[in-house]
Amino acid sequence: MSVAVQQFEVELVAIRDRVNVRLAESLAPLDDCPAALRESMAYSLLAGGKRLRPILVLFACEACGGLIDDAMPVACAIEMIHTYSLIHDDLPAMDDDDVRRGRPTNHKVYGEAVAILAGDALLTLAFEVIARNTRNGSVAAACCADLASAAGWCGMVGGQVADLEAEKQLEHRYSSQTTSCDVARTGAEQSLIQLEAIHRRKTGRLLCSAVTLGARVAQADTNLVDRLQEFGKHVGLAFQIADDLLDVTGDAAKLGKNVGKDATLGKMTYPGFLGIEASRRKADDLIQEACRLLEPLGSRADKLVSLAHFVTRRDH
Amino acid sequence: MSVAVQQFEVELVAIRDRVNVRLAESLAPLDDCPAALRESMAYSLLAGGKRLRPILVLFACEACGGLIDDAMPVACAIEMIHTYSLIHDDLPAMDDDDVRRGRPTNHKVYGEAVAILAGDALLTLAFEVIARNTRNGSVAAACCADLASAAGWCGMVGGQVADLEAEKQLEHRYSSQTTSCDVARTGAEQSLIQLEAIHRRKTGRLLCSAVTLGARVAQADTNLVDRLQEFGKHVGLAFQIADDLLDVTGDAAKLGKNVGKDATLGKMTYPGFLGIEASRRKADDLIQEACRLLEPLGSRADKLVSLAHFVTRRDH
Numbered sequence: 001m002s003v004a005v006q007q008f009e010v011e012l013v014a015i016r017d018r019v020n021v022r023l024a025e026s027l028a029p030l031d032d033c034p035a036a037l038r039e040s041m042a043y044s045l046l047a048g049g050k051r052l053r054p055i056l057v058l059f060a061c062e063a064c065g066g067l068i069d070d071a072m073p074v075a076c077a078i079e080m081i082h083t084y085s086l087i088h089d090d091l092p093a094m095d096d097d098d099v100r101r102g103r104p105t106n107h108k109v110y111g112e113a114v115a116i117l118a119g120d121a122l123l124t125l126a127f128e129v130i131a132r133n134t135r136n137g138s139v140a141a142a143c144c145a146d147l148a149s150a151a152g153w154c155g156m157v158g159g160q161v162a163d164l165e166a167e168k169q170l171e172h173r174y175s176s177q178t179t180s181c182d183v184a185r186t187g188a189e190q191s192l193i194q195l196e197a198i199h200r201r202k203t204g205r206l207l208c209s210a211v212t213l214g215a216r217v218a219q220a221d222t223n224l225v226d227r228l229q230e231f232g233k234h235v236g237l238a239f240q241i242a243d244d245l246l247d248v249t250g251d252a253a254k255l256g257k258n259v260g261k262d263a264t265l266g267k268m269t270y271p272g273f274l275g276i277e278a279s280r281r282k283a284d285d286l287i288q289e290a291c292r293l294l295e296p297l298g299s300r301a302d303k304l305v306s307l308a309h310f311v312t313r314r315d316h
Numbered sequence: 317m318s319v320a321v322q323q324f325e326v327e328l329v330a331i332r333d334r335v336n337v338r339l340a341e342s343l344a345p346l347d348d349c350p351a352a353l354r355e356s357m358a359y360s361l362l363a364g365g366k367r368l369r370p371i372l373v374l375f376a377c378e379a380c381g382g383l384i385d386d387a388m389p390v391a392c393a394i395e396m397i398h399t400y401s402l403i404h405d406d407l408p409a410m411d412d413d414d415v416r417r418g419r420p421t422n423h424k425v426y427g428e429a430v431a432i433l434a435g436d437a438l439l440t441l442a443f444e445v446i447a448r449n450t451r452n453g454s455v456a457a458a459c460c461a462d463l464a465s466a467a468g469w470c471g472m473v474g475g476q477v478a479d480l481e482a483e484k485q486l487e488h489r490y491s492s493q494t495t496s497c498d499v500a501r502t503g504a505e506q507s508l509i510q511l512e513a514i515h516r517r518k519t520g521r522l523l524c525s526a527v528t529l530g531a532r533v534a535q536a537d538t539n540l541v542d543r544l545q546e547f548g549k550h551v552g553l554a555f556q557i558a559d560d561l562l563d564v565t566g567d568a569a570k571l572g573k574n575v576g577k578d579a580t581l582g583k584m585t586y587p588g589f590l591g592i593e594a595s596r597r598k599a600d601d602l603i604q605e606a607c608r609l610l611e612p613l614g615s616r617a618d619k620l621v622s623l624a625h626f627v628t629r630r631d632h
Contacts, residue, residue: 032470032517037477041469088436093428112409116432117477120404120439121469127443128464137454141447144460148444153357153437154348161353161433201348 008306012055018068019054020046022076026129040110040118041125045083047101052239053078055307056210057217060228063294063301066218073133074143074213077126081151082206084122087115089160123151134217143213150209159202166194166268195268199240200233207239208232211304227293234290235308241283242312244269248276283312324622328371334384335370336362338392342445356426356434357441361399363417368555368627369394372526373533375619376544379610382534389449390459390529393442397467398522400438403431405476439467450533459529466525475518482510482584511584515556516549523555524548527620543609550606551624557599558628560585564592599628 027042029035054075061071090097090105091112097105107115127144134140149155211232215225248271270279287308294301343358345351370391377387406413406421407428413421423431443460450456465471527548531541564587586595603624610617 030470033474034477034481036481037469037474084436088432091432093432113480114477116404116407116409117473119436120400121473123436123439124464124468124473127460128468131457131460131464134457137452137457139453141450141453141456141460144443144447144457148440148447152440152444153353154346157433157437157440158349158353161350161430164429165350165352 005306008303008310011303012307012310015055015058015068016051018072019051019058019075019079022072023079026076026080026125036110036114037118037121040106040114041122043109044087044100044106044118045080045122047103049101051079052307052311053082053207053210056207056232056235056304057214059303059307060211060214061218062214063297063304064215064218064220064224064228065300066214066220070135071214071217073129074147074217077130077143077147078206078210078213080122080126080129081147081156084119084126085151085156085160085206087119087122091115094160094164136219139217139219142216146209146213146216150205155201155205155209156203159198159200159205162198163202166191166198191268192273195270195273196237198268199237203240203243204233204236207236211235227296231290231293231304231308234286234293235311238283238286238290238308239311241270241279241286244271245276245279245283247271287312321622324619324626327619328623328626331371331374331384332367334388335367335374335391335395338388339395342392342396342441352426352430353434353437356422356430357438359425360403360416360422360434361396361438363419365417367395368623369398369523369526371623372523372548372551372620373530375623376527376530377534378530379613379617379620380531380534380536380540380544381616382530382536386451387530387533389445390463390533393446393459393463394522394526394529396438396442396445397463397472400435400442401467401472401476401522403435403438407431410476410480452535455533455535458532462525462529462532466521471517471521471525472519475514475516475521478514479518482507482514507584508589511586511589512553514584515553519556519559520549520552523552527551543612547606547609547620547624550602550609551627554599554602554606554624555627557586557595557602560587561592561595561599563587603628 023045024042027038027045029038057075057078058068058071062068086100087106089095090100091107098108099105105115106118110118126147130143130147131140134143151157208229209232211228212225215228220228247269270282274282290308291305294305339361340358343354343361345354373391373394374384374387378384402416403422405411406416407423414424415421421431422434426434442463446459446463447456450459467473524545525548527544528541531544536544563585586598590598606624607621610621
């Protein structure tokens with residue numbers, strides 16, 4: 001590992017610690033909140049994890065000349081939204097997962113009702129944290145609007161519904177056992193397009209919004225916000241490919257969840273369509289293209305560039 | 317029915333229609349949203365209902381000298397949050413209800429997964445609508461913060477968890493069959509305090525925030541906001557008592573849901589503790605006290621006063 005990479009990983013740990021402290025503070029016990037609800041929220045929100053989305057917010061803000069502290073409310077909010085989506089995705093009615101980040105999933109510990117409500121509460125708290133703690137009112141409103149758009153019916157939630165629908169379609173296709181080669185190939189191409197469309201919404205929109213939200217807090221001009229948005233789109237897709245690859249090649253202990261589950265479930269994945277090597281190349285190409293977009297920012301964007309590369313080597 | 321009451325009910329229908337038009341516009345189909353998700357959101361959001369919360373926002377804004385149109389985004393947002401809470405409350409893991417507003421509940425029609433996600437999407441959209449469509453950025457941020465606080469872990473969601481816990485406690489108490497009179501009486505008093513605490517959060521905080529949000533949009537001074545907050549607290553509690561009474565005395569067809577369900581479930585209710593007559597008196601006293609608080613506003617508060625009275629005669 002190069003010295004630059006080692007140094008970056010030290011910085012990464014330091015900024016992650018700052019995020020973790022702020023997240024813990026945001027869940028300080030309050031008299032009006034039932035203990036079981038707070039515990040359930042904290043169980044998932046303070047369970048560790050890479051904190052990729054909040055760090056993207058903070059580094060993007062810095063790259064645009066803003067202050068880390070000013071972006072901290074937005075950084076915490078996006079992690080709350082990411083966490084709520086994991087709690088709800090794991091529910092029996094959805095992916096029905098028992099393990100997450102190496103521990104039993106939220107509903108396994110607190111029951112389904114409290115898990116649903118803890119998710120609702122984290123989603124709600126995300127907007128409160130931004131609206132109450134972002135210094136400039138107009139910036140706060142713009143961030144709430146952007147984050148809601150990325151997380152909502154045309155973003156992450158819409159992607160989750162599209163994903164559920166695609167799984168059903170795939171089950172139907174497997175069960176009807178089409179044998180014609182031409183039909184199968186056309187189906188695979190269509191499915192790859194469908195897969196990208198789903199990922200763009202399910203994970204891409206939120207990751208992308210992390211970058212643009214950082215730029216908004218720094219009050220960057222429109223050109224710069226647009227440039228960071230393109231960067232975010234590329235990184236978001238690369239992240240998803242890396243995630244799919246980890247499910248095939250990863251180590252269950254490091255990952256903290258069952259591996260090979262996507263394949264078992266017949267889920268559409270990049271390695272499933274393109275093979276492992278081509279998927280790796282695609283992720284690398286996306287990251288290189290993303291970093292090219294940041295060249296005009298010079299050294300201010302160094303941390304963002306390092307983070308983009310870090311995203312595709314997440315099993316280290 | 318007096319001429320004044322008739323006239324008010326005409327106004328009520330007119331303002332409800334305006335709210336309904338705006339709610340329908342807010343769910344206009346968008347390419348990025350899967351049709352099933354939009355349909356599920358619309359099924360519950362556009363299912364009718366009294367629109368009490370949005371109308372409270374609009375009349376409170378008017379009473380403080382603001383414009384109805386300026387408060388419309390906040391009015392729609394609060395109805396979205398109310399609707400999401402109903403969808404999630406009806407889920408099998410929560411109250412497990414099959415009927416709502418005279419129709420099958422959301423998850424009965426669209427399945428549990430889509431119902432959970434439709435709720436998530438409506439909650440998210442609520443903040444987007446305020447943040448994007450409220451003219452003044454600082455007002456938008458203040459409204460997002462207040463609404464999130466009323467709907468979140470120390471407000472509505474916290475109240476729902478407390479309610480679930482209280483039901484379990486009650487089941488335990490019934491099953492352990494305490495027979496000592498003193499213990500039973502102390503238990504009943506404690507339970508009434510507990511009941512008020514739960515309702516204050518579960519329904520009261522959101523109803524109360526409707527009134528203060530209207531005042532915020534009108535940029536009312538702190539004194540006026542505080543006065544309206546007190547008004548909202550009284551009306552919120554009266555509303556809950558009226559709701560409990562409807563469950564005992566109401567007509568299932570008019571109500572669009574099963575009556576007597578609370579008693580069957582052994583839920584804590586006002587008529588259960590105080591009896592029907594004393595509950596009615598308590599609701600009337602609360603409304604009278606609420607209206608006294610608005611006297612300094614003179615005729616500007618006429619609609620709010622009429623609405624407060626309307627709240628306790630909801631079976632008409």
